[in-house]
Amino acid sequence: MTRAELVVVANRLPVDRDDDGGWRPSPGGLVAALEPVMRRADGAWVGWPGRADMEVEPFDFDGVRLVPVTLSAQDVAEYYEGFSNDTIWPLYHDVIAAPRYRREWWNSYVQVNKRFADAAVAVAAKNATVWVQDYQLQLVPQLIRERRPDLTIGYFHHIPFPAYGLFSQLPWRRQVLEGLLGADVIGFQRTADAGNFARAVRRQLRYETRASGIRVPRAEGSSRVALAKAFPISIDAASYVELAQREDIKARAREIREELGNPEKILLGVDRLDYTKGIRHRMKAFGELLSEDRLDVERATLVQVASPSRERVAAYVQLRDEIELMVGRVNGTYDTMEHTAIRYLHQAFPREEMVALYLAADVMLVTALRDGMNLVAKEYVACRTDNRGVLLLSEFTGAADELGTAIRVNPHDIEGLKDAIMRAVDMPSAEQSRRMRAMRKKVQEHDVQAWSRDFLDALAHAGKAAAS
Numbered sequence: 001m002t003r004a005e006l007v008v009v010a011n012r013l014p015v016d017r018d019d020d021g022g023w024r025p026s027p028g029g030l031v032a033a034l035e036p037v038m039r040r041a042d043g044a045w046v047g048w049p050g051r052a053d054m055e056v057e058p059f060d061f062d063g064v065r066l067v068p069v070t071l072s073a074q075d076v077a078e079y080y081e082g083f084s085n086d087t088i089w090p091l092y093h094d095v096i097a098a099p100r101y102r103r104e105w106w107n108s109y110v111q112v113n114k115r116f117a118d119a120a121v122a123v124a125a126k127n128a129t130v131w132v133q134d135y136q137l138q139l140v141p142q143l144i145r146e147r148r149p150d151l152t153i154g155y156f157h158h159i160p161f162p163a164y165g166l167f168s169q170l171p172w173r174r175q176v177l178e179g180l181l182g183a184d185v186i187g188f189q190r191t192a193d194a195g196n197f198a199r200a201v202r203r204q205l206r207y208e209t210r211a212s213g214i215r216v217p218r219a220e221g222s223s224r225v226a227l228a229k230a231f232p233i234s235i236d237a238a239s240y241v242e243l244a245q246r247e248d249i250k251a252r253a254r255e256i257r258e259e260l261g262n263p264e265k266i267l268l269g270v271d272r273l274d275y276t277k278g279i280r281h282r283m284k285a286f287g288e289l290l291s292e293d294r295l296d297v298e299r300a301t302l303v304q305v306a307s308p309s310r311e312r313v314a315a316y317v318q319l320r321d322e323i324e325l326m327v328g329r330v331n332g333t334y335d336t337m338e339h340t341a342i343r344y345l346h347q348a349f350p351r352e353e354m355v356a357l358y359l360a361a362d363v364m365l366v367t368a369l370r371d372g373m374n375l376v377a378k379e380y381v382a383c384r385t386d387n388r389g390v391l392l393l394s395e396f397t398g399a400a401d402e403l404g405t406a407i408r409v410n411p412h413d414i415e416g417l418k419d420a421i422m423r424a425v426d427m428p429s430a431e432q433s434r435r436m437r438a439m440r441k442k443v444q445e446h447d448v449q450a451w452s453r454d455f456l457d458a459l460a461h462a463g464k465a466a467a468s
């Protein structure tokens with residue numbers, strides 16, 4: 001087996017299993033960003049194929065070697081749904097939901113992280129670069145370094161890193177910090193996340209930090225420097241522009257407006273159905289605007305795509321019930337035969353339909369209570385080639401650091417949110433255009449290709465420094 005010069009390690013492989021036993025690419029920005037580099041570098045991608053107990057040999061797909069890691073049904077329940085999505089996810093999103101600390105989940109997380117590290121080590125060429133992705137694999141950097149000190153190791157954290165007062169709840173906080181510090185470069189979405197991480201390292205491990213550098217002691221008494229800094233992720237902007245300019249997709253956007261009964265304004269929310277996304281807050285604000293007659297259903301419809309997510313985790317089951325109760329109440333009260341208040345879609349759509357929705361939407365509502373970045377905000381902006389449309393953006397998203405001309409909101413402040421929605425609905429087109437232009441420039445200049453280039457450059461630099 002030839003070994004790879006670049007190895008990506010992520011919870012999921014970038015493919016999904018077809019019903020007829022074949023594989024199809026799972027669309028995603030990460031794949032789009034890494035595919036060209038992976039091809040050039042003789043790359044390999046280590047990850048779970050997405051179904052429990054599936055044993056598959058490594059195979060080539062579109063010029064990239066895929067290395068499947070098998071997870072049993074129990075691994076999925078404990079490592080993935082348990083520790084990753086019911087402990088780390090809520091803890092790192094400022095305990096919006098209560099994290100559950102279960103020792104058997106932690107044990108499973110350790111075991112599964114070892115398996116991912118083993119697979120990465122087996123496929124990596126001498127002196128290769130390994131890039132680990134996200135919170136499911138926080139122990140992998142150190143596990144790889146212990147076995148293969150020749151490798152250059154990067155880690156990117158897609159979700160927030162919480163303040164120390166919250167992080168310190170984690171019974172295994174020390175192991176997690178040590179796991180991450182196995183990397184040469186640890187990337188975060190926001191500068192604030194990198195700062196929280198450095199503070200946790202100082203408080204918990206007493207290591208010295210200077211600017212973005214963290215001095216990590218080695219067993220024999222010497223030390224090395226790990227870099228912890230922000231590399232805000234982005235989208236494959238060109239591919240969204242291309243879709244947004246397709247005549248059939250533009251026609252579909254017009255058709256959507258008609259199917260909704262030609263409301264004057266279409267408001268849109270697009271999220272995985274997740275308690276971090278603030279879906280209830282935006283529905284509450286919208287419902288109150290209807291009840292106070294500041295809006296009516298002829299004037300405005302809210303389309304909410306809530307794609308199914310983590311349906312076996314209790315907090316998600318409960319959230320779905322709450323949202324559906326709310327939609328039923330609002331629609332029951334305000335719908336007419338021709339118009340609906342909230343068109344709620346608990347479904348996943350193809351990308352073309354998402355882009356048609358972005359084109360149809362006059363106002364995009366991103367009201368997350370906490371979000372690492374929020375790519376939906378960037379996708380909406382990229383699609384608005386006419387420079388029209390208004391983005392309402394929560395200040396608790398990473399995207400808020402970059403999209404300075406969005407209407408900034410604190411989703412906890414329902415009155416403020418209502419006023420911001422009204423401002424968006426009433427915004428003159430010249431102001432829309434001024435704001436949108438500035439945001440589009442940002443997203444086009446800093447796309448996901450720039451993101452991966454920046455990260456891999458920093459990693460190459462770190463690798464050279466360590467070798468000299």
Ligand code: GDG
Binds near residue numbers: 159271307375
């Ligand atoms: C995590 C972090 C960070 C959603 N529904 C459908 C669909 N989507 C697509 C969106 C977007 C993606 O899924 C969601 O990305 P977000 O960034 O908004 O949120 P998370 O899933 O929570 O992602 C986040 C991200 O990682 C990257 O680092 O930004 O903060 O939480 O691309 O368009 N796509 C299709 N159908 C749907 O129904 N095709």
